[in-house]
Amino acid sequence: MSGLDAIRETIRRDRVFDFMLDKTLPAVDVSHTVLLYVEGLSVSFDGFKALNNLNLYIDDGELRCLIGANGAGKTTLMDVITGKTRPDEGTVYFGQTHDLLNKSEADIAELGIGRKFQKPTVFEQLTVFENLELALRMDKGIFSNILYTLQSHQADLIASVIDTVGLREQIFQQAGALSHGQKQWLEIGMLLVSEPRLLLVDEPVAGMTAQETESTAELLTSLAGDRTVVVVEHDMAFVRSIARDVTVLHQGSVLAEGTMDEVQNNPEVIEVYLGEAP
Amino acid sequence: MIGTDIQSGLSRLGIWQSMLASKGGNIFLILLLAGTAFAAVGNLLVPPESAMHVDTYTITLLGKYLSFALLAMAVDVVWGYCGILSLGHGAFFALGGYGMGMYLMRQIGDRGVYGNPDLPDFMVFLNWSELPWFWQGFDQFWFAFIMILFVPGFLAFVFGWLAFRSRVTGVYLSIMTQALTYALMLAFFRNEMGFGGNNGLTDFKELLGFDLQADSTRVGLLVCTALTLAIAYLVSQFILSSKAGRVIQAIRDSESRVRFVGYKTENYKIWLFVYSAVLAALAGALYVPQVGIINPGEFSPLNSIEIVVWVAVGGRGLLYGAILGALLVNFAKTQFTGILPEAWLFALGALFVVVTVFLPKGVVGLLSMFARLKKKPEDPDTQSGAGSDGTANSTQGVAT
Numbered sequence: 001m002s003g004l005d006a007i008r009e010t011i012r013r014d015r016v017f018d019f020m021l022d023k024t025l026p027a028v029d030v031s032h033t034v035l036l037y038v039e040g041l042s043v044s045f046d047g048f049k050a051l052n053n054l055n056l057y058i059d060d061g062e063l064r065c066l067i068g069a070n071g072a073g074k075t076t077l078m079d080v081i082t083g084k085t086r087p088d089e090g091t092v093y094f095g096q097t098h099d100l101l102n103k104s105e106a107d108i109a110e111l112g113i114g115r116k117f118q119k120p121t122v123f124e125q126l127t128v129f130e131n132l133e134l135a136l137r138m139d140k141g142i143f144s145n146i147l148y149t150l151q152s153h154q155a156d157l158i159a160s161v162i163d164t165v166g167l168r169e170q171i172f173q174q175a176g177a178l179s180h181g182q183k184q185w186l187e188i189g190m191l192l193v194s195e196p197r198l199l200l201v202d203e204p205v206a207g208m209t210a211q212e213t214e215s216t217a218e219l220l221t222s223l224a225g226d227r228t229v230v231v232v233e234h235d236m237a238f239v240r241s242i243a244r245d246v247t248v249l250h251q252g253s254v255l256a257e258g259t260m261d262e263v264q265n266n267p268e269v270i271e272v273y274l275g276e277a278p
Numbered sequence: 279m280i281g282t283d284i285q286s287g288l289s290r291l292g293i294w295q296s297m298l299a300s301k302g303g304n305i306f307l308i309l310l311l312a313g314t315a316f317a318a319v320g321n322l323l324v325p326p327e328s329a330m331h332v333d334t335y336t337i338t339l340l341g342k343y344l345s346f347a348l349l350a351m352a353v354d355v356v357w358g359y360c361g362i363l364s365l366g367h368g369a370f371f372a373l374g375g376y377g378m379g380m381y382l383m384r385q386i387g388d389r390g391v392y393g394n395p396d397l398p399d400f401m402v403f404l405n406w407s408e409l410p411w412f413w414q415g416f417d418q419f420w421f422a423f424i425m426i427l428f429v430p431g432f433l434a435f436v437f438g439w440l441a442f443r444s445r446v447t448g449v450y451l452s453i454m455t456q457a458l459t460y461a462l463m464l465a466f467f468r469n470e471m472g473f474g475g476n477n478g479l480t481d482f483k484e485l486l487g488f489d490l491q492a493d494s495t496r497v498g499l500l501v502c503t504a505l506t507l508a509i510a511y512l513v514s515q516f517i518l519s520s521k522a523g524r525v526i527q528a529i530r531d532s533e534s535r536v537r538f539v540g541y542k543t544e545n546y547k548i549w550l551f552v553y554s555a556v557l558a559a560l561a562g563a564l565y566v567p568q569v570g571i572i573n574p575g576e577f578s579p580l581n582s583i584e585i586v587v588w589v590a591v592g593g594r595g596l597l598y599g600a601i602l603g604a605l606l607v608n609f610a611k612t613q614f615t616g617i618l619p620e621a622w623l624f625a626l627g628a629l630f631v632v633v634t635v636f637l638p639k640g641v642v643g644l645l646s647m648f649a650r651l652k653k654k655p656e657d658p659d660t661q662s663g664a665g666s667d668g669t670a671n672s673t674q675g676v677a678t
Contacts, residue, residue, distance in 0.1 A: 082538060109540030121535045123528040130524050140541045142549050145522035194539065 028095035028112065028197060035060040035198060035228050036081070041090030042252075043076055050076040051087065052252035058198070063224035065239045066232045068249035069272070074232045075118060077249070078200050082115050083108045094198070110140070114196030118203045118232075120183035124176030128167050128186055131175050132158045135190035157193055164219065165189040180207040188219070198228045205238050217242045296519045297512040302642065306598040307508055314340075314504035318497045334493050338568050339612065341500040345565040347604040348507045350588045352557035354600035355514055357589060359523070360550055361530035363448075366455030367558050368582035369462050370430040372572065374559025376466075377429060379479035379572040380413060381422035382490075386483050399481065400474045410472045419486055426563045427556050434555030438548035445544075447533070456579050463577030478573025485567050496568070503564045507601070510557055514597055517553070526550060587630045593640025602641060 010017065028035070036058040043051040051073045058064055066074050079085040081092060083105040092100040100108055109115075122131050136154055139145075162168050165185040170178060175186060184207060191199055201220070205213040213235070221242050223229055233239050239246065239260070246263045248255045256266045263269055298304055317340055320332035349371050356362040388395040392402040396409060415421040437458060441451055469475035488495040517523055528536050529543050536543050566572045575581075585604075592603020607629070614622045637644055 084534070084538075104542070105534075105537040106540050106542045109538055115538055117535075121532060123531055123535070125527055125531055126524055133521065134525060134528060134536075134541075135539050142522050142525075142546050145525060146517055146520045148521040190539070 029097050030060045030095050032096065033059050035062075035095060036230075037091070037093040038077070038081070039091050039093075041077070041080060041087050041092065043073075043080060043085060043087045049252050051080070051090075054090070054249075054253050056247065056254060058228060058230060061225050061228055063221060063229045063242060063244055064231070065243040065246045066230060066249060067234070067236075067239060067246060068255075071251075072249040073252040074249055075202060076252075078115060078202055078232065081108075081200060082113060106140070109194075112195075112197030113200065114191040114194050114198070115200045116187050116191055116202055116204060118206070120180065120187050122175040122178075122183050122186050122190070124174065126175055127172050128162075128175055128178070129158065129171050131186055132161060132189055132193050135194045137193070137195045161189045161192045164192065181209065181212055184208060185212075188216070196227065199223065199230065201229065201231045203233055204231065205233065205235055213238055214241075297516045299519055300515065300596075300598070302596065302646075303511065303515060303598045306601060307511065310344075310504055310508060314344075314501055318501055321493060321497050334496055337493075337496045337500050341496070341503050341568040342565060343605050343608050344500070344503040344507050345561045345568070346585075346588070346608050347601040348503070348510055348561035348564070349558050349585055350592065350600040350604035351507070351510065351514065351597055352554045352561065353585050354589045354592075354594055354597060355518070355557070356551055356554045357586070358594035358596065358600065359518055359530060360526045360547060361533075362547060362551065363452045363586070364455045364551075364554075365452045365579065365582050365586060366457075366459035367554070367585055368579075369455075369459035369577055370434060370555040370558035371562035371565070371581075371585075372459075372462070372466075372574075372576035373430040373433065374426045374562030375566040375572040375576060376473060376479070376562075377416075377422055377426035377559070378563035378566045379482075380416040380473075381419060382482040382485060382567060383479050384413070384417040385485065386481065389483055390481065398474070398479070400469075400477065400479075401472075404469060412472065423563075426559055430555045430559035431552050434552045435548060438551040442544040442547040442551070456582065459577050459582050460579050463574050463579075466574035466577060474573070476574065478571060478575075480571040480573075482567065482570055490567055490570070499564070499568050503568075506560060506564060510560070511597055511601070514557075518597075522546070584626070587626060587633075589640075591629060591633050591640055593642030595639075596642050599640050599642035606641065 034057050036056070038054060038056040041051050041054040042049065050071075054073065054077065056077075066077070068074055076085060080087050081100060083100065083103060086101065094100050094108075094111055094113065098111060100111075100113075103111070123134065126134070133150065133154075136157070138148075138154070162171055165188055167178075167182060167185060167189065170182065175183065178186060184204065188201075188204065191201075204216050204220070208216060217238060220229055220231060231239075231242065243260050245258065246260050247257045248263055248266075248269050250272050255272065256263050256269050258266075298307075317332050317337060320330055321334060321337050324331045326333075349367065352370075353364060353367050356364055383398045386398065390399040390402075392399055394402045397406060401409070416425070437455075441454060446454065465471055466473050466478075467476055473479065482490055484490055485495065485499075488498065490496075518526065525536065525541055526546055529541075529546060533543050562572075562576075584607075588604040588607045589600045590603070591607055592601065593599030607626075610625075610629075611622060614625055633640060639646075
């Protein structure tokens, strides 16, 4: 039946064939200042509701922190936005026009959504430089990459990012040989060279020293404005140092939203989250 | 700019340099070409009485080994570099072989047992009155050559398109490739398929007008195989040391991460699989005129598994490792089956177990370990770059 539908769809006379459509993605439309719309999102795994009718709006250029206890649905939300998990219900729009739910992971990344994972995931067999080179914003088809040579503006970008993340010494070292904290930095560097519109950063300071945590906070705050940053973090001191707006998730939906002070004084929040953790 | 010193530090390699970037690979290339030249001269120019004479049997054997080496390299390209464990590469090899076999059959003309100028012997035997449509054009070498590349390539594309887009990976993919070659074997065993059934295609006379039994043709085929292997090696080295090659290795290590960076990994896998299938088909096409027969036994799943053993023994993830493995195991096979034929399969199985347990990087890994141990007392720094020798790494050996 679906085959028949596909044929019917293909021979419709009021449309051009899909393969003739322009493949380039149109620019992200943020005319209403909102960059990311998440509406009525529900995801369940074997009956367990990881996300439950979640609504979230992220403005263009904002720095937003998501906090919540384990199992509150923070990582699942990131999975849905980046195309890894398909939700049962709800819509996710990037700008006014891009429905993220019908796009592949690669297309979503091409649109300008970059993600840093909870566990640092870099390509261990490649050098630091090659990791960054892979993440560059450019044509990602196989044939253009066979003949690809590094352009000078890209080398400049990589060089400046390498200085930002402090891996200049290790530039030609295999990424697998880096320490945990350095891998975190490398992954942040990969995000930076890909010049994303929206950065989803999952627990960036896990395994970092106090000093590194501080410079991460500095980096993330400096990025906001130009780019939009969403940070998931458990470290409350860190959240307090960067956050302007905080969203608290609880059992798959939004419990509270506001500035750090507002959220901290919210009795519900105190009960379910802050009350437990010192 | 800050970037310029990175760029100069990188000293990006040109096409030729990136092809010749691997030291072990260069040694292999020199040995390959020198060995082939030596064998060719030893057979054609040195008189049979001389101790330096290379007999024709050895020439054919070498040619066979080299086509197996090309096949092993094809498997290494997808398995060693991209993590796609294909247990069905024998299918592409055999299809290439059948393409060449069909051309050679048509060259027999009326010199067959039945003397029919239009139909190969087995068709006369089956009382067929005319040539099936899919045999048309195979009397032309150029057409046969295109088909040798196109048919296996197309099959690999369709297979890859279906499998990689549905994200079939790991052991499931291996089983599917195994099923593919098994299905083809059953199909080719049938007389109705029109490929000679059980007996396959044989009794070849000449290739492009050269008598297949002549020493000079045998040497010519050996030289062709060696050159094809060398060119395929260089092209593969070029592809795998390009940025696309690094994406391919990244896919091997963490495919989902590569997707999140924005690469459509399925396209990379499909095209790499097609490339590998075409290499395997070329190997098959070179193999058939040298051994003089192609039959459905080449499709047997066991053959495909044997290729994987060659690659594992030599050292996967290194092109010359796969080639070395194919040469070593096949040489051992020739020797072994001469002395104690029944025990060969046991020996092969034991070899595979020993290599997986004790030599995860194969013989090449063992050699480079010895080289390191030797160097270690003088220069402890060499350890840091260990194990990355020649793994398609164009930014290698560069100091900041």
